[in-house]
Amino acid sequence: MTAPVLEIRDLAVEFKTDTGLTRALRNVNFDVPRGEVTAIVGESGSGKSVTANCIMRLIQPPGRITGGSIRFAPTASQAFDIAALEDKDERLLDLRGGHISMVFQEPMTALSPVHNIGGQVAEAILCHREVSKEQAWAEAAQMLAHVGIGDIERRMTMYPFEFSGGMRQRVVIAMALVCNPEVLICDEPTTALDVTIQAEILTLIRNLQDELKNSVIFITHDLGVVAQIADHVVVMYQGRVLEIGTVRQVLKQPVHPYTKGLLKAIPGVVDPGERLATIASVVGDADITTPFPLIKLSDGRQVSLPRGHVPAELKP
Numbered sequence: 001m002t003a004p005v006l007e008i009r010d011l012a013v014e015f016k017t018d019t020g021l022t023r024a025l026r027n028v029n030f031d032v033p034r035g036e037v038t039a040i041v042g043e044s045g046s047g048k049s050v051t052a053n054c055i056m057r058l059i060q061p062p063g064r065i066t067g068g069s070i071r072f073a074p075t076a077s078q079a080f081d082i083a084a085l086e087d088k089d090e091r092l093l094d095l096r097g098g099h100i101s102m103v104f105q106e107p108m109t110a111l112s113p114v115h116n117i118g119g120q121v122a123e124a125i126l127c128h129r130e131v132s133k134e135q136a137w138a139e140a141a142q143m144l145a146h147v148g149i150g151d152i153e154r155r156m157t158m159y160p161f162e163f164s165g166g167m168r169q170r171v172v173i174a175m176a177l178v179c180n181p182e183v184l185i186c187d188e189p190t191t192a193l194d195v196t197i198q199a200e201i202l203t204l205i206r207n208l209q210d211e212l213k214n215s216v217i218f219i220t221h222d223l224g225v226v227a228q229i230a231d232h233v234v235v236m237y238q239g240r241v242l243e244i245g246t247v248r249q250v251l252k253q254p255v256h257p258y259t260k261g262l263l264k265a266i267p268g269v270v271d272p273g274e275r276l277a278t279i280a281s282v283v284g285d286a287d288i289t290t291p292f293p294l295i296k297l298s299d300g301r302q303v304s305l306p307r308g309h310v311p312a313e314l315k316p
């Protein structure tokens with residue numbers, strides 16, 4: 001067992017708004033195992049994107065990291081705490097888009113409308129490595145072919161608006177991977193796409209991860225997607241972590257009532273429109289609103305419940 005690439009401990013984030021202080025994350029604890037896919041799953045507003053933005057150090061005022069640590073252990077250099085870096089620390093520049101890359105839900109947030117596709121992917125290479133423009137262009141072409149874009153020479157001179165949503169997301173994935181990041185964060189990368197394209201992009205991400213062996217954090221509100229892509233699962237609710245386990249543990253034998261509720265809310269079990277709204281009604285309110293510290297069970301998973309609520313066969 002190699003050490004986790006990221007160890008997140010007691011991470012807390014607050015947003016100061018007109019109506020008061022929102023605690024977006026409270027005591028968030030989880031590891032990201034190296035070379036595997038960790039899914040963060042939870043309803044809208046549960047703190048998934050805020051967690052990802054902390055790892056990239058993208059939290060901006062009125063938001064602030066108010067506590068905790070994010071220990072990042074790169075393979076080739078010394079581990080450090082991302083949360084503790086000064087804003088001016090050079091390591092932040094290496095981190096974003098170098099060691100750690102992110103793919104967002106909406107590909108146009110990552111693409112410039114006024115630059116051609118080839119130029120943008122080449123620029124991502126030039127930002128982090130000292131290679132000639134010709135070399136960057138050639139590598140960009142290779143990477144674009146790798147993510148399944150055909151007719152490369154012509155397409156590289158085209159602009160994002162000339163691409164479909166799925167093709168744009170392929171480009172963004174290529175841009176995220178050109179510097180061979182140790183960690184790839186995908187924040188709901190398929191939510192804005194048609195169902196068939198969604199499946200293609202999921203398969204692409206999974207295949208690239210198999211091949212490149214980078215560590216992936218995959219954020220989604222959809223447990224169906226989790227089943228297709230994840231090795232490990234972190235379940236979040238209202239800024240807290242409720243259950244952590246392997247995909248098999250969490251999907252086959254969930255322990256936390258909230259996770260059970262999420263599973264019941266997979267399409268087909270309840271009406272699609274009601275999907276996420278119904279979870280709180282199928283689980284006991286006290287179990288999900290009262291923060292309990294994570295306890296480690298005998299099968300290795302962690303769950304935020306009082307000891308008395310853990311099934312006897314899993315008691316630590």
Ligand SMILES: Nc1ncnc2c1ncn2[C@@H]1O[C@H](COP(=O)(O)OP(=O)(O)O)[C@@H](O)[C@H]1O
Pocket residue numbers: 015017022023024042043044045046047048049050051062063
């Ligand atoms: N820019 C912001 N200003 C104020 N509050 C915010 C902001 N961004 C996030 N939050 C708070 O953090 C919570 C978690 O947001 P987020 O991580 O984006 O949720 P999701 O799980 O849908 O990605 C939100 O419910 C909100 O209360």
Ligand SMILES: [Mg+2]
Pocket residue numbers: 048049050187188
């Ligand atoms: Mg989000």
